Amino acid sequence: MEKRSEPYLRNLDFRGFVEGLTYLDPKSLQPLCHYFGGIPYALPPVGPFRFQKPRPLAACFRYGTRANPGRYTGGCGICPQPRDDPPPSVWEEDCLQSNIWIPVGEPPEGGWPVLFWIHGGFLQFGDANGSDLRLMLSETNCKVIVVEPAYRLNIFGFLASPELLDSSADFDNNAGFWDQRLALEWTWQNISYFGGNPSNITVGGYSAGSHSAFHQLAYDLGVPDEKSIVKRSIMLSNGPGMQPKSLDEAQVQFEELLQVLDIPLQAPPEEKLAKLRATDSDTLIKAIDGMKYHQFRGVTSGFVRHGLHREIDNGTFARQMKRRGIELIIGECSDEHFVYGTHRPPNSYESLFQRLQADYPLTACELLVKEYYPNKKLPSNCKTWEDAWGRIYADIQIHQLERGMVNALVRYGAGDLVHRYRIEWRVQACDEHWPKEWGVTHGTDMAIWFWGDGDRISKKEKIVIKRAFNANLAKFLKGEKMDWGTEKPLDLRVLKGDTTVAIEEDGRLANGVRIWELLKSVGATGSPSSSSKL
Structure with missing residues (x-):
């Protein structure tokens, strides 16, 4: 769909003036929605601030003046990442910004509902600039403000080390999750200036964005009521995952990184951190590619509570959701594994076992390969080890642990808050992006949730989408x-x-709960000795 636009100026009160775009219908030139791209929510995390928690903007920060408004018509900065699309020429560590989509017209009393939407990409790649919400906001009843934050990825967002944490006050783990939280807090504090309702914020995401939405919900459930932001949550094609690796396991990855970069393991922690901050981003990304532990993900520390998954399993999580009335939409596509199988796939049993260790705690990996491949042979339902990888990764990221989570929520009385789905159909435009033989694989349903999301959908397909999910999504938000x-x-x-x-x-519930219980037995879903912090 051709993009036509005109400048759109907005007064943000004490935050100053910003210029964005009003997108227009290419034929009638009627306004479709407003858009601001790349509005900062934090100070740049560069130089000595690499690997720190994000720093909030000063209370007196202004985006621009009436005479010289801040111009936000592009998009968010794209964190350096281990792939070439987008190319390295557009990477920048100064990426702590959000894109904001706004319906046209007068907002309802209290302001537009707000969807805080976190992009996916395995926490390793991706950006916030890929959405196209023009038709969703103009053609459907989903009249909401959508805030899409960029956040630090891979090593920039999820480098972890106990020795750095203990020795350096300006270093913290899980920086990417902290970025998302600060962006959420910025939204809560500022969205009213864009016409949004800060008391009606849904946190959602797709894939790793869904996993992030879980962690943002979990964090929000742990803060006092007066600091709570999340009113409801959407988790599309991902779930809670496992309790993340411990700091001790993160240290193994950290030492491998130092060896790849020729930084002496015997050097003082302050020197190691200084060298990592002085290393250019391209070198860091290239170093990741050759590592055994090449996935930088969240760890159990700080933002992620010890025993977090234990809180799900013992009812603490459900009781807090119930007390706050937080509803959840959660589900999956029927053929998730085809896309998952393409992400750094193995070619043997041994390499699959090693590949699992890049993401998950070792004890969990040992249990999983014993469960899925008891004789170390390719299962009969898998054509290749790449296929086997896609299936087990989809199980752990989505199918099985999602079921363990929702089963626990229902068991402890929060079932009325849970709305589950499964999608077995895709729009025709998906053929341009995914092979037909992959069916309804990971990502094909974004055209359903976001009304084409930039792809053309037919009138008949719109009827299907509205009946199946769009009308309910509008009510939910x-x-x-x-x-x-x-x-x-x-x-x-x-x-x-x-x-x-x-x-x-x-039909897959029993097996999902069984895998959840198996992982719990080795502590992968939270040590039984861990006390809940909610």
Whole structure:
């Protein structure tokens, strides 16, 4: 769809003036929505501030004046990442900004509902600039402000080391999660100037963005009521994952990184940190590529509580969600594994075991390969080890642990807050991006949730999408009661391949709960000795 626009000036009160865009219908030139791209929510995390928690903007920070407004018509900075699309020429560590999409017209009383949407990419790559919400905001009842934050990825967002944490007051783990939280707090404090309702914020995301939404929800459940922001959550095609690696396991990855970069392991922690901060981003990205532990993810420290998954399993999580009335949409596509299998795939049992260790605690990896490949042979339902990798990764990231989580929520009385789905149909435009034989694989449903998300969808497809999910999504984001159709909280609302909508029992539930229990037995979902902090 051709993009036509005109300048859009907005007065942010004491924050100053900003210029964005009003997107126009290419034919009628009627306004579709407003857009601001790359509005900073934090100070640049560069130079000596690399690997620190994000620093909030000063209370007196102004984006511009009436005579010289801040111009935000592009997009967020793109964190350096281990792939060439987008190319390294556009990477920049100064990426702590958000894109903001706003419906046209007068907001309702209290302001537009707000969707705080976190992009995916395995926490290793991706950016906030890929969405196209023009038609969703103009053609559907999803009249909401959408805030899409960029955040630090891979080594820049998730470098972890106990020795650096103990020795350096200006270093912290889980910087990427802290970025997301600061962006959420900025939204809470400033979205009213854009016409949004700070008391009606939904936190959601896709893939690693969904995993991030879980961690943002978990963090929010742990703060006092007066600091709580999240009113409801959307977790599309990802779940809680496992309790992240310990700091001791993170230290193993840290030492491997030092060896690849020829930084002496015997050097003082302050010297190691100084050398890492002085190393250019391209060199750091190239170093990651050759590492055994090449996935930089969240660790159990600081932002991520010890025993977090234990809180899910013992009902603490459910009780806090119930007390605050936080509803959740969570689900999956039918063929997630095809895309997952392409992310650094192995070619043997041994390399698959090693590949798992890049993401998950060793004890969990040992249990998983014993469970999935008891004779160390390729399972009968897998054609290749790449196929096997895609299936087990999709199970742990999505299918199985999502089921363990929702089962625990239901078991402890929060079932009325959970709305589950499964998608088995995709729009025709998906053929331009994914092979047909991959079916309804990971990512194909974004055209459903975001009304094409920039791809052309037919009138017939719009009818299917509205009936299946869009009408309910609009109600959910506004805080209204949905017509989800399920009578039992563990049932699924399913968009079938023939475009019908069915309510079905979950045939994979028992196996998902079994895997959850197995991982719990080795501490991967939280040590039984860990006390809850909520």
